[in-house]
Structures are given as structure tokens and as C-alpha cells.
Amino acid sequence: MASRRNALAFLAAAGLLAPLASRSRAQGMRFFRIGTGATGGSYYPIGALIAAAISAPPGSRSCDLGGPCGVPGLIASAVATPGSVANVMAIQNGRLESGFVQGDITAQAYRGLGAWTGRTVPGLRAIANLYPETVHLIARRDAGIHELADLRGKRVSLDEPGSGTLADAEMILAAVGMAPGMLQLRNLSLGPATQAMTAGDLDAFFFVGGHPADTIVELASRTAIEVVPIEGATTARIIAEYPFFTTTVLPVDTYAGQELPVPTLSVGAQWLTSAQQPEDLIHDLTVALWNPATAALLQTGPRRGRSIQRATALDGISIPLHPGAARYYKENNMLP
Structure with a gap:
């Protein structure tokens, strides 16, 4: 409880919370980590922007009133890691909820090819292709x-x-x-x-x-x-x-x-998660990822982030989509 109170106090001081404590209690709080890469590379700053975009801390004002347009009650964070291979392993072992992974590593890990021979990761699921x-x-x-x-x-x-x-x-x-x-x-x-x-x-x-x-x-x-x-x-x-x-x-x-x-x-750089993540959560994350407010936020960051487009969200995806992400793309006529 102390960590939760401290987190809420920090968010309030940062001006991210509305004054209605009852909304905080009603919404609860969830955390969601995005494994990125070394802080000097492109994954980490883009991960930080996406984490901000999909977050809507407990008590936040609604999106239409100028608040965050993320998932209600969610606090996402970018986590620096060695990179794609480490992110796959962390997703598999439950140490991360999601991570950025190169498309080639994704394909090899899921199918047990190359360096992944004999250790397939069948539980990997895709949220979106991000950029080359x-x-x-x-x-x-x-x-x-x-x-x-x-x-x-x-x-x-x-x-x-x-x-x-x-x-x-x-x-x-x-x-x-x-x-x-x-x-x-x-x-x-x-x-x-x-x-x-x-x-x-x-x-x-x-x-x-x-x-x-x-x-x-x-x-x-x-x-x-x-x-x-x-x-x-x-x-x-x-x-x-x-x-x-x-x-x-x-x-x-x-x-x-x-x-x-x-x-x-x-x-391709792809955003992956585990098949064990709840369908509704991943659906709502995908909605937040492709919200126009997220596109505007990505325009303020690294040049690669500016090339993240919903039109190419399914390019190069070689593993199954997470059911929550697939539901979003079907709702938006991007999948049959």
C-alpha cells in the first residue's frame, strides 16, 4: 500500500491526477512494462513515448477533457534491456509484460530457428509492427x-x-x-x-x-x-x-x-507480448497506440517514432497477433 500511495503522490505532484480520489479507488492501478533496449538506441526513447501514450493513471482526467488517452488505471513504463533477444526471454519468463523485438528475432524465436533451435517460444504474440x-x-x-x-x-x-x-x-x-x-x-x-x-x-x-x-x-x-x-x-x-x-x-x-x-x-521493429496477457487489456493498449493523440506525441520524439503508422501496423508480422490486438484490427477493417 505504501508503494501505491507513493506512486499516486508522485503523479499528483506531476499534475497528472484529477482531484477526485474516489475515481482513483474505483479505477485501481495496473502496471505494464515495455522492454526496450540500451538507453543510447532508438528503442528506449520510443518506448518511453509509447508508455506515456498508453498510460492513464488512476484519477486522470478523461481524454476528451485534455487528460491522457491511454488505458484507464494503467501506468506503463519503458525498461532498458540488452535488446530483442533479452526481451523475448523476459516475455517468455513473465519478467516483462511486453517488449520491442526485431522481426527476424521474432520469427526465429517463435519457430525455433537459428539461435533458437530447440527452444521455441510459442507463447509470443504480436501487438503491432512499428517501423523498419x-x-x-x-x-x-x-x-x-x-x-x-x-x-x-x-x-x-x-x-x-x-x-x-x-x-x-x-x-x-x-x-x-x-x-x-x-x-x-x-x-x-x-x-x-x-x-x-x-x-x-x-x-x-x-x-x-x-x-x-x-x-x-x-x-x-x-x-x-x-x-x-x-x-x-x-x-x-x-x-x-x-x-x-x-x-x-x-x-x-x-x-x-x-x-x-x-x-x-x-x-522491422515489432511490439510483442505474451499470449497470457488479458485480451481486454491488449485491445485497449492497441486502441491507445493508434489514437491520434499518440501520433501527435510520437511526432515530438525521435525521427523513427514519427514513422510509426497504423497503415503499416501489420507489415512483416510473422507470428499470431494477440487476440486483443486482432480484435482492434478487425474492428477497424484491417483484418477480415
């Missing part, structure tokens, strides 16, 4: 890395265990015949990787996420970097083996010093 995530291969400009083959013998970070970036980097390198022993491997998350590169202790790193990534923007402002292309026959080999990848291009000047468009790969 871009594979970044960032190198120090003086490291002499201009294509994947140039990584041989270099100090390269594939990201930390549990991240979708690590899983994707391993798949990409395997598809081009680059064995782990050919590299001086590191397992650093995005922030520590950029710090190591600035210090001259790292030659290159992979990152999979929305662009521009703020942490890489900051890196490029103080260190000369090269955005390494993944293209041509290399791309064809990778997609032939891993068809959930698609081609994309990082536009000119995505990062300082990038004078040309850079071809690379992308995968």
Missing part, C-alpha cells in the same frame, strides 16, 4: 574498413549478449564466410562501443536500430567515422539465407561526414 530498423556498420575512418571483408583482423563489436544486433551481426558475418576467429571480437552495447571508438580502442561496431541514432550522431560530431555499405552480391547472399532482411539506404548526411547514400539492410 537499419543495420549500421560504423567504422573509424582511419581503420581502412570500406566493406564487410575489411573487418578481418579488426577490433569489432557485435553488441552485447541478448541484443538483436548481436544476433543479426552474427548472421551477416556467417553469410559472407567471416568466422569469429577472423576478428578481434568485442561485445559492447552502443554507448560503450562509441566511447571505445573515440578512445581509439575499437575499429568498428554493428548497431541495428532507427536512424539517425542519437548516440552515433554524437560520435560522428567528435570522431571521423565511415558508414560502411552492405551491398551488391554480399546483400544477395545474406538475403538468400535470411529472407527477413530487406534492402534499404541511409540517406546522405544521416551522420556527419556521410557524403553519399549508403546501401544496407533493415528489419
